[in-house]
Amino acid sequence: MSTSTAVETNPAETKTAEIALTINGQVQHFDLDPRTSLLDALREHLHLTGTKKGCDHGQCGACTVLVNGRRINSCLTLAVMHEDDDIVTIEGLGQPGAPHPLQAAFIEHDGFQRGYCTSGQICSAIGMLAEAKAGWPSHVTADVASPEIALTDEEIRERMSGNICRCAAYPNIVAAIRDLAEGARQ
Numbered sequence: 452m453s454t455s456t457a458v459e460t461n462p463a464e465t466k467t468a469e470i471a472l473t474i475n476g477q478v479q480h481f482d483l484d485p486r487t488s489l490l491d492a493l494r495e496h497l498h499l500t501g502t503k504k505g506c507d508h509g510q511c512g513a514c515t516v517l518v519n520g521r522r523i524n525s526c527l528t529l530a531v532m533h534e535d536d537d538i539v540t541i542e543g544l545g546q547p548g549a550p551h552p553l554q555a556a557f558i559e560h561d562g563f564q565r566g567y568c569t570s571g572q573i574c575s576a577i578g579m580l581a582e583a584k585a586g587w588p589s590h591v592t593a594d595v596a597s598p599e600i601a602l603t604d605e606e607i608r609e610r611m612s613g614n615i616c617r618c619a620a621y622p623n624i625v626a627a628i629r630d631l632a633e634g635a636r637q
């Protein structure tokens with residue numbers, strides 16, 4: 452005799468959550484399933500499709516956004532967890548005609564081909580530069596006690612290793628980030 456205890460759920464009975472998130476400096480109101488990831492809230496509810504869904508389980512970095520200045524994979528966190536946070540997506544960094552310096556560097560160095568990973572690369576790089584500036588060592592930092600982190604190409608590659616580029620535009624991506632790291636555009 453079967454002893455299965457599986458419970459069937461009726462999607463129509465799913466309770467939603469009313470939340471307000473601050474995204475790119477604007478308060479946005481949502482009424483969504485509390486299981487909704489931040490990535491899906493951005494893309495499906497707010498139609499901010501600059502943030503990409505690659506793997507949807509934390510392996511590619513295409514969904515990277517900045518939360519309180521730190522880079523996170525938006526596919527791995529729930530939207531309801533971020534009511535008190537300051538969320539920045541690629542749409543909040545620059546605009547056509549007024550790109551963020553790193554966006555301009557990506558264009559100058561041809562840091563993309565297909566472009567699907569680019570939003571995540573740029574958001575991740577901005578978070579990464581702040582981490583290095585704060586003195587956070589990486590796996591390849593020679594002197595972890597040093598408050599000064601020299602952003603060598605090896606450091607940049609290691610720190611950006613969570614962002615995968617299927618087109619393998621890595622040398623150009625590193626060049627664009629190095630450009631900004633060296634202050635050439637600041």
Ligand code: FES
Pocket residue numbers: 503504505506507508509510511512513514515524525526527
């Ligand atoms: Fe989030 Fe790939 S879509 S890490």
